[in-house]
Amino acid sequence: MQGNKKSNLNLFLILISLWSGLFFVLPDFFIYPTTGLKGFLYTVAHWALNCIPLVLVLYLLMLNKYVFAVFFPVFIVLGSTIGFYSYFYKATLTPMILDATLNNDFRTSLDVMPVQLFVYVLISLIVSIIAVRYRFKKIEIRSAAVYLVALSLILYVLFSVNDRIKTSFYQHFPFSLYYNINQYNKLNSPFDSERIMPDTIRNYQSKEGLTIVFIIGETLRADHLSLNGYARETTPRLSKRENLISFPNIYSEYTYTNPSVAHIMTRADSANKERANKETSFVPLFKASGFYTAWIANQEPAKSYISFMKECDTLIYAHPEKSVYTYSAWLDEDLLPAYHFVNDLAKQDKLFILHTIGSHWYYNNHFSPSFEKFKPVTRSKIVSQNSQESIVNSYDNTVLYTDFFIDSVISTLVSKNAIVIFLSDHGEALGEGGNWLHANDNKALRNPACVIWCSDSYIQNYPEKFDALKANKNNRYRTDFLFHTILSAGNIPSKIIEKEYDMTQPYTP
Numbered sequence: 001m002q003g004n005k006k007s008n009l010n011l012f013l014i015l016i017s018l019w020s021g022l023f024f025v026l027p028d029f030f031i032y033p034t035t036g037l038k039g040f041l042y043t044v045a046h047w048a049l050n051c052i053p054l055v056l057v058l059y060l061l062m063l064n065k066y067v068f069a070v071f072f073p074v075f076i077v078l079g080s081t082i083g084f085y086s087y088f089y090k091a092t093l094t095p096m097i098l099d100a101t102l103n104n105d106f107r108t109s110l111d112v113m114p115v116q117l118f119v120y121v122l123i124s125l126i127v128s129i130i131a132v133r134y135r136f137k138k139i140e141i142r143s144a145a146v147y148l149v150a151l152s153l154i155l156y157v158l159f160s161v162n163d164r165i166k167t168s169f170y171q172h173f174p175f176s177l178y179y180n181i182n183q184y185n186k187l188n189s190p191f192d193s194e195r196i197m198p199d200t201i202r203n204y205q206s207k208e209g210l211t212i213v214f215i216i217g218e219t220l221r222a223d224h225l226s227l228n229g230y231a232r233e234t235t236p237r238l239s240k241r242e243n244l245i246s247f248p249n250i251y252s253e254y255t256y257t258n259p260s261v262a263h264i265m266t267r268a269d270s271a272n273k274e275r276a277n278k279e280t281s282f283v284p285l286f287k288a289s290g291f292y293t294a295w296i297a298n299q300e301p302a303k304s305y306i307s308f309m310k311e312c313d314t315l316i317y318a319h320p321e322k323s324v325y326t327y328s329a330w331l332d333e334d335l336l337p338a339y340h341f342v343n344d345l346a347k348q349d350k351l352f353i354l355h356t357i358g359s360h361w362y363y364n365n366h367f368s369p370s371f372e373k374f375k376p377v378t379r380s381k382i383v384s385q386n387s388q389e390s391i392v393n394s395y396d397n398t399v400l401y402t403d404f405f406i407d408s409v410i411s412t413l414v415s416k417n418a419i420v421i422f423l424s425d426h427g428e429a430l431g432e433g434g435n436w437l438h439a440n441d442n443k444a445l446r447n448p449a450c451v452i453w454c455s456d457s458y459i460q461n462y463p464e465k466f467d468a469l470k471a472n473k474n475n476r477y478r479t480d481f482l483f484h485t486i487l488s489a490g491n492i493p494s495k496i497i498e499k500e501y502d503m504t505q506p507y508t509p
């Protein structure tokens, strides 16, 4: 009898593990770009690795039948839901999805829940209840306390081995739940101290009828723009635009997104880096001057800059269901519907911040098929499986796509009093010194692309600003310039604009 119950246990554990591994975790891996047998085996190994802690959790749940009765059905309902969205929608759990689920009214959430999901989850729930009954009747576990200690210890060790492995666990069910709830709480927890406004604007109301668009670029290095002399034609649209100026000599303080965006958005400079954590961005100064402000995001928020997103009157996520660990089409043109919506609002002066996904790895996900001009492109997410040529080709296709995106934004503003400022947060390594991607350090990483376009009416209204921009074209600036230049471009009467950082004034080094 005892032996039967033991073999029941093993078979039962194998079955519920397979169920969870195949339906809740495997869907995340279907879209992994890989090539050849080696790539396939790598993906299988990656999936299997992520199943190990999942099996341990299931074993832990099983130890006590009452715990199992309560938590297993919950586990199955959550796993089925997450697996369903991963498979059919290429969507992953993110803090933004949690935010939408927790803060939207239930009706809005229902709109994105198809009937197939209800049926699928209901069937899973019924099967899980049958499993609970089986656990009560057919399985007996002795020395559960020993197992509890042993399994917990193994789990602890697994999560402590290596940061990359831990990160991988956190991207998949069930640990993605824990991770994202944690991230959500972190993002929404109050700051240690309130950010202070670097200046106050009183008794001023802008009546310029001005639209300012700041596009935060992603991973775009200056030397891969044909505008800046790159041999390949990567910026055909912007090259044809009149009144567009490229600034090829910008230096970025940081080589990855989170600190760089905070630095760019605030009065922080190389001598006062801490301002990125202590002061508000330029957004409240625009608001105090009567501007309507909107942040439209194609990236997930981060602690370092989420407060600037919340400073805006409107905050819209174009892709709340994407994280940088997902591998499916994720395009900046998806920012445009929200942009058009806000642009059509009857507000006299507007400030837009469009946070793009730009040229972020995995490059092929960030341009649509018609922009696959440079071939062959990469076929695997494993950098070493691709040739340098294919990586550069894929990267250059994202540049071509960004050319299209910036040009699309400009085309909506031609007849208006408007200025568009594009600045990438950092560059990218494309094999220089054996380095790839970003967050390491080399010259290309610290030289982000920057272009500024002014409409005819803007130039008519502020000819001296446009002349200064043209004259400053080849000067060297740190990304510190952005804060001062955007305030000045918007005619915000702030006392803290520093001439040496303001591109719309004659250069004073």
Ligand SMILES: [Zn+2]
Pocket: 218, 219, 256, 257, 258, 425, 426
């Ligand atoms: Zn970045």
